[in-house]
Amino acid sequence: MKRLLAVLATATLLVQLGTTSASAAKPVRSSAIQWMGHSWWPRSVGGAPGPSGLWSPANATVDAEGRVHLRITRDRKGRLVQGELDTMDNGWGYGTYRWEVASDLTAMHPEVVLGLFTYGADPAYGHREIDIEASGWGRTPITWDYTTWANGHNPVSRTPVVPGRSTHQFEWAPDRITWTSWDATGALLATRTVAGADVPVPYDESIGMNLWVCGCTSEWRKTPATEVVIDRFSFTPAG
Known part of the structure; x- marks a missing residue:
């Protein structure tokens, strides 16, 4: 679901190439965050996804206990401001991408989207x-959604969220992608696999986490302030 504007993609690419451009690289480098052994930058560049188009580094932070906090807040003009973290490194490739989400998302507003991607x-x-996204896309219930875009938008699965903590991962291999989710007890919530043209070939991908407003209904401007806490992220290379 994440569809960045060209300006964000360009800024990200410049950072990944090690540019010395003051207009693109300096703000990103100055705000780098170390988390789970990787360098991340909190997004400040405006644009998609969602109709708000506003992002603040203050809405993507790490607390003293090492947990990520993603937030949706309002600025002084009452506009919705979103949060995102993206890795400074790219080209992660085949392997297992895993997140532990501490927040209970059952009561999350249906306009809010948590993205892990x-x-x-x-x-x-x-x-x-x-x-891996959690949202109601303007409706209830809130669901965990698995999607791949390699062969066009392919929503693979939607599973209602359950109370409490949860863990989510996808395993990206040359011939398949397998998503899996577990609840707080370790019980399986969902697992799905796709193959063939739905599996991308690695190149320059970064890892991101964001919390944003989808604008799926005319009432999106009434979305309340929201916070989601992520305990851990891990990446295990294939092989």
């Missing part, structure tokens, strides 16, 4: 976007 500046294979 890969995304590249290069447009091939749908920007190599592989998604």
